[in-house]
Each structure stands twice: as C-alpha cells, then as structure tokens.
Amino acid sequence: MGKSTEYLKFYSKDNEEILFPLARIEGQKPGPHVVITAGIHGCEYPGIAAAIELFKTLDDNICGTVSIVTITSVAAFESRTPFVCPKDGKNPNRFFPGDKNGTYTQAQTYYLLNNIIKGADYYIDLHGGDLVEALEPFSICHSGAGEDIDRKSFEIAYYYGLPNIVKTTWDGEWPDSGTTYANASRNGVPAAIVEVGGIGQMDRPSVEKHLAGLKNVLKHVGVLEGEPVEPEVQIYSGFKWIYTPWKGIFYCQTQVGNYVEKGDLLAYIEDYFGNRVGDIISPVDGKVVFLETTPAMSENSLLFGIAYIE
Numbered sequence: 001m002g003k004s005t006e007y008l009k010f011y012s013k014d015n016e017e018i019l020f021p022l023a024r025i026e027g028q029k030p031g032p033h034v035v036i037t038a039g040i041h042g043c044e045y046p047g048i049a050a051a052i053e054l055f056k057t058l059d060d061n062i063c064g065t066v067s068i069v070t071i072t073s074v075a076a077f078e079s080r081t082p083f084v085c086p087k088d089g090k091n092p093n094r095f096f097p098g099d100k101n102g103t104y105t106q107a108q109t110y111y112l113l114n115n116i117i118k119g120a121d122y123y124i125d126l127h128g129g130d131l132v133e134a135l136e137p138f139s140i141c142h143s144g145a146g147e148d149i150d151r152k153s154f155e156i157a158y159y160y161g162l163p164n165i166v167k168t169t170w171d172g173e174w175p176d177s178g179t180t181y182a183n184a185s186r187n188g189v190p191a192a193i194v195e196v197g198g199i200g201q202m203d204r205p206s207v208e209k210h211l212a213g214l215k216n217v218l219k220h221v222g223v224l225e226g227e228p229v230e231p232e233v234q235i236y237s238g239f240k241w242i243y244t245p246w247k248g249i250f251y252c253q254t255q256v257g258n259y260v261e262k263g264d265l266l267a268y269i270e271d272y273f274g275n276r277v278g279d280i281i282s283p284v285d286g287k288v289v290f291l292e293t294t295p296a297m298s299e300n301s302l303l304f305g306i307a308y309i310e
C-alpha cells in the first residue's frame, strides 16, 4: 500500500543505461493493475505532465495498482529529439517487441514490454503530436488479439473519451506490429494509445483532456469509484499516412481536424527557387488527424495522417 517512486535501470548490450522513472500507487483495496506510459516520444509533453499530475493527485484509497512511467524515453526528452531515440535514430513505437541484444531502442522496448507492461491488466500509452506535428485528439487500439482482449482494448480507447478512434491490425494498411499497444494486446494486456496536444506545447487544455481520459478509464476498470462518462466517438477502420515523394518546401493547404475528400489538394511542394514540384492529393474521404507543421521536407517525409471509414 502507498505511493512510491524509483528509477528502474537496465543496460543495452553496449552497456548504455536505460532509465525508466516509475511512479506507483498501490491501493488499499484489491483491483486491477493498470500500467501507464508517457513520453515514449520525448517531446509529447501534455501526456508527460498528465501522467505526473495523476500520480500526484491520486492517493492509495484506490482499488488495485497504478504504475506510471512518467517519461519513458528520457534520452529523447533531455535532448529534445522528436520521433526517434537520439542514441540510434530509431522510433521506439516501431520497434516493439524489442530485442535485449539489439540497439539501444530495441533493448529499451524489450525491457519496457517484458519488465513493466507484461502481466498488467490494462495498459494506456500517452502520446500527442510531436515537436513539429499538429494533432486532433484521437485514440488507437488493436484488433486481432482475440475477442476479449480486443473488446477491452477498445473500451480503454472509448472511455478515454477522445472523439476519434482508429482500429488497426497487425498486417493492415497501417501495420501496428511494432507498436506499444498492439504488442501489449498480443501479450494478453488490453491496451490503447491516446493522442492529445502537439507542436511542443505544454498547454493546459491538453493536459486536462489527458487527465479526464485517464480518470474516466480508471473508473471504468474499477480502480476509481464512480460511474464513467459515456462519450460520443467516431470509429475509423482505415488509417492513411501520406508522405512526400519530393524534397523541398511544404505548403500545407488544409488544417488538422478538417474533413477532406478524395482528390482534394492537401499541400504542394516547391523547390528552393519557388518552382512547384508537385501536389499532394488526398487519396480518401476522411479526417486529418495529424499533420506536420514544419515546411522543411526531405524525400519520403511524413506529411499527414488521415482517419477514414473503409
């Protein structure tokens, strides 16, 4: 019973330290074990602040245990590195289930999955738009881990209360096979990613949205007392990620949260003398749930994520 904090330490095969700041609340009453991670992408700040605030505001008058990794990618956080780990240039959310004998990121994801997530009853992974990414709040959950796990994973996404939910599969159009939530689900732990905030901002409304979502899920699973709110959501089965085939200067022609139609102009790319080298056209009818906010694009850079109904 009670609240505790510790730094869990592991080491990569090159003997580099992998640090997980772990805060834990062990309740006075029996109940489920919920694992929460924030900062897997080290510049997604509202999730980090909400995870810390949740720990500070909960006391041990809860049912079960809540384990919170407040900043999962400490190296990315401290160096303000978006998307990837500065040690090896890998995006941790593409390298689950990890490999303890692999690179730094592969070892990090291995120890996170095997030593912290596995064995939990529920897992919630807090994200948002990265340093150069604007985002409309949405959740993602995996389908394909069996009926019971899939239903519980969807319920985490649903009760978090964000207005958009994307369901993904292992070998779908946007394959989720390297992600936290899909690997947790396939190891028997219902899970979802929840995305709020963006562009390096620590804004209070986004922190509060994360906090409200966390508390509503904790009510649903019985850690906190009270009836959860039943939110209104839109469910999407398709997730189209759009990349630029050209390097150059990106001129975005839409906004995050917009509905777009197939054939709409989303953006164009100019070269360094202002010549238009190409147009980016929407391949589907759907909702722009994230877009990159930097104009600087190399070949094959990610530009947009569009959620749509297949």
Ligand SMILES: [Zn+2]
Pocket: 040, 041, 044, 127, 128
């Ligand atoms: Zn992220």
